[in-house]
Amino acid sequence: MRTAILGAGALGIIIGALMTKNGKSVDLIDSYQANVDALNAHGASVTGNLELNWPVTALTPHEMQGEYDLVLLLTKQTANAAALPRLLPHIHADSIVCTLQNGIPEDSVAAIVGRERTIGGAVGFGATWLRPGVSELTSTLEAVEKFAFEIGELDGVVRPRLEKVKEILSAAGGTTILTNLMGIRWTKLLMNATFSGMSAALGCSFRDLLADEKAMTCIAHIADETIKVCHGKGYRMVEMQGADMESLELRSKADIAGKMDLYRKVWGRHNNKASMLQDLEKGNNTEIDYINGVVCRSGRECNIATPFNDKVVEIVKQAEAQRTVTDFGNLARFDEIIAQAK
Numbered sequence: 013m014r015t016a017i018l019g020a021g022a023l024g025i026i027i028g029a030l031m032t033k034n035g036k037s038v039d040l041i042d043s044y045q046a047n048v049d050a051l052n053a054h055g056a057s058v059t060g061n062l063e064l065n066w067p068v069t070a071l072t073p074h075e076m077q078g079e080y081d082l083v084l085l086l087t088k089q090t091a092n093a094a095a096l097p098r099l100l101p102h103i104h105a106d107s108i109v110c111t112l113q114n115g116i117p118e119d120s121v122a123a124i125v126g127r128e129r130t131i132g133g134a135v136g137f138g139a140t141w142l143r144p145g146v147s148e149l150t151s152t153l154e155a156v157e158k159f160a161f162e163i164g165e166l167d168g169v170v171r172p173r174l175e176k177v178k179e180i181l182s183a184a185g186g187t188t189i190l191t192n193l194m195g196i197r198w199t200k201l202l203m204n205a206t207f208s209g210m211s212a213a214l215g216c217s218f219r220d221l222l223a224d225e226k227a228m229t230c231i232a233h234i235a236d237e238t239i240k241v242c243h244g245k246g247y248r249m250v251e252m253q254g255a256d257m258e259s260l261e262l263r264s265k266a267d268i269a270g271k272m273d274l275y276r277k278v279w280g281r282h283n284n285k286a287s288m289l290q291d292l293e294k295g296n297n298t299e300i301d302y303i304n305g306v307v308c309r310s311g312r313e314c315n316i317a318t319p320f321n322d323k324v325v326e327i328v329k330q331a332e333a334q335r336t337v338t339d340f341g342n343l344a345r346f347d348e349i350i351a352q353a354k
Contacts, residue, residue, distance in 0.1 A: 015180055016041050016080045016102075018095060019087035020051065020070060022139035022287065023112070025147035027084070027184045029056035029066045030156075034183035039080075040070040043095070048072050050145030060140075060148035062156070079104045082177060085111040085121065088287075089302040092117070096124040103129065110163065110177055114204050114287075115302035116197045118166055131177065132193050133163035134200035136253055137185070138284035152281045159253045160185025162200075164193035195250040198242040199257050201306060202249065205238050206231045207279055209304045209324040211286035215338040218284050222276060230346050232271055233320040233353055236262040238307050244314030253278050265353050288328065292337050300328040319349045 015031075017024045020042035028040040028051075040056070042048050051070035058064040073095070079102050087095050103109065109125045111117050112133050122130040136159035137151035149156070161181045165171060168191045181187040190196055207218045210231055214221070221227045239249060239261040249257040255278045260271055288298035304321045311318035323346055331338050 013081035013176060013180060014079070015039070015082045015084070016076075017084045017086055018099065019085065019091070020047060021086065022141040022147045022290075023135055023137075024084075024086040025051070025056045025141070025145070026058050026062070026139050026149055026156075027086070028068050029058055029064055030184040031180070032056070032068050033064065033066045036180055036183045038068075039076075040068055041073060041076060042070065043073055043091075044144070045072060047144040050143075054145055057146040058149055059142070059146065060150055061153050062149045073098045076102045078102065079107065081107055082180060083107065083109045084181075085109055085113060085117075087113070088299055089113050089115055089117050089120070090297060090299060092120060092124070096121065099125065105129075108173055108177060112161070113302075114208075114299055115201060115306055116194075117302070118193070118197070122166070127166065131163060131165055131174065132197060133161050133181075134196050134252075136160055136162065140285055140290065150284045155253070155281045156185040158186045161187040162190055162196050162252070163187065164190045164196060166193060168193060190250060192248070192250055194245075194247045196252075198238070198245075198247050199249045199252045201303065202235055202238040202242075202257055202260070203252065203278075205304045205307055205321060205324075206234045207284070208286035208288060209234060209300070209321070209328075211284065212288035212292065212298060212300065213324045213327040213338055214340045214342050215289060215292075216285075216340055218279055220340070222279060224343070226343055226346070226350070228272065228275065229265075229268055229350060230320055230343075231275070232260070232262065232268040233265075233350075234304070234307075234324065235260040235271075237311065237316070237318045237321050241307050241311045241314055241316050241318065244316050245310055253281070289338070292328070292331050295335050297332050298328055300325055300332075304328075319352075320346070323349060
């Protein structure tokens with residue numbers, strides 16, 4: 013299958029390097045000319061928990077030629093409205109567009125490229141873009157080898173094309189086919205809304221969050237709200253990274269202490285700084301509306317309160333508007349809702 017990665021950022025560089033190293037031909041497509049130039053001149057470089065440099069082929073969207081059988085969509089959702097229409101001349105009737113983006117992007121992607129060409133998936137590891145052509149793997153190598161991707165069809169049917177996509181993605185890391193795509197999506201949304209949301213709100217790494225009791229109290233409530241809203245939408249969480257995410261639901265705040273071992277087990281593999289925080293540091297808008305914002309909007313639809321997710325959105329949107337970077341002092345802004353939590 014002729015394959016492209018659309019969005020050669022933090023994750024795209026790592027995935028492209030690993031796929032190419034392991035024998036798959038893939039074009040890395042990115043709108044940032046300096047990034048494309050560096051990838052072509054020096055290869056895709058990975059640091060952190062993996063040291064790798066591998067020659068790759070990189071293009072700008074304007075340099076795309078011909079049609080792709082598979083496109084792995086790794087742009088931010090904020091770029092979809094501009095990026096996807098440019099892709100249309102380069103996909104055919106049987107092409108597959110596999111969105112590996114944060115949030116729940118399938119419907120918006122399908123609205124542009126066609127529902128019949130859209131499949132979805134979640135990425136189970138994190139990375140930080142350092143400079144043109146260079147990305148840092150911030151999750152453990154184990155997370156990549158075991159939990160890199162989970163993919164599925166929009167209607168849950170396991171079609172032969174999923175096996176083809178799995179075979180290609182497996183060149184970059186462990187890939188699992190699941191029948192409950194929305195369960196996957198809501199579970200990954202929980203993973204992002206909790207640690208990525210709080211990392212963006214407090215200007216810190218995942219390890220900083222794990223080390224702070226009050227921050228973890230907030231994260232426990234963010235997870236609980238996300239699970240309750242997921243149920244309100246008619247879905248169930250799935251097992252992810254070897255853990256039962258349904259078990260993070262709270263009956264009361266007295267349950268929080270008993271959840272900490274699971275948080276350490278799953279998120280202890282990842283010393284990420286959220287991509288949303290990286291966006292704030294660059295003076296860019298974030299994907300907060302597509303992550304914690306999804307929980308807030310869906311909660312209102314289901315009449316389920318989401319005060320902790322609401323506060324994360326408020327803090328990050330304020331930083332976006334002011335073009336400032338958040339800091340750990342924002343934790344005090346959660347004090348009132350922590351006191352009110354039952």
